[in-house]
Amino acid sequence: MYPGRNFPPRKQTRRENVNETIRYKEVRAVFPDGTAEVMPTAQALRKAQEMGLDLVVVSPTAVPPVAKAIDYGHYQYEQKKKQHDAKKKQHVVQVKELKFRPNTDDHDYDFKKNHAIRFLKEGNRVKAVVQFRGREIAHTDLGKKLLTRFAEDLAAFGSVEGTPRMEGRNAHILISPTKGAKST
Helix, strand or coil, X not given: CCCCCCCCCCCCCCCCCEHHHCCCCEEEEECCCCCXXXXXXXXXXXXXXXXXXXXXXXXXXXXXXXXXXXXXXXXXXXXXXXXXXXXXXXXXXXXXXXXXXXXXXHHHHHHHHXXXXXXXXXXXXXXXXXXXXXXXXXXXXXXXXXXXXXXXXXXXXXXXXXXXXXECCEEXXXXXXXXXXXXX
């Protein structure tokens, strides 16, 4: 140890609801051979240790709590594996933004519409924004028409949240995917 370094000693992690740390009077003990019976915690712990296993509370909310006689290290491994698999299967919904101008050409419009369809099929939300620059701000009705047309074209793939709204020099609309249109 280096002089002058006074780190606190490592705190030993205390395993809750395992072996001696179980604080219930009695538990429903489940053993590897398939037997399950309600017994005092001390007796269940003794029986598990005779088998060379740990007594782990797997369902603390049950009445009486359910404890299994299993290898605790293997149990922890299985729990981590389940959490990892659950995290792998989840999908984070993102908001994809598409920008237009009030006089966007039909070809560019179709191109962006196809992108929006792909985003909605992937399960993401789409935010369509019409940007007004300079004197274009005098023609906000063109931008709103463009957004309503966009929303109508995407009606089969997503549902519109509200009507086109103006915020400063931008008009925008938000489209969420419908459950049936999603294909992963």
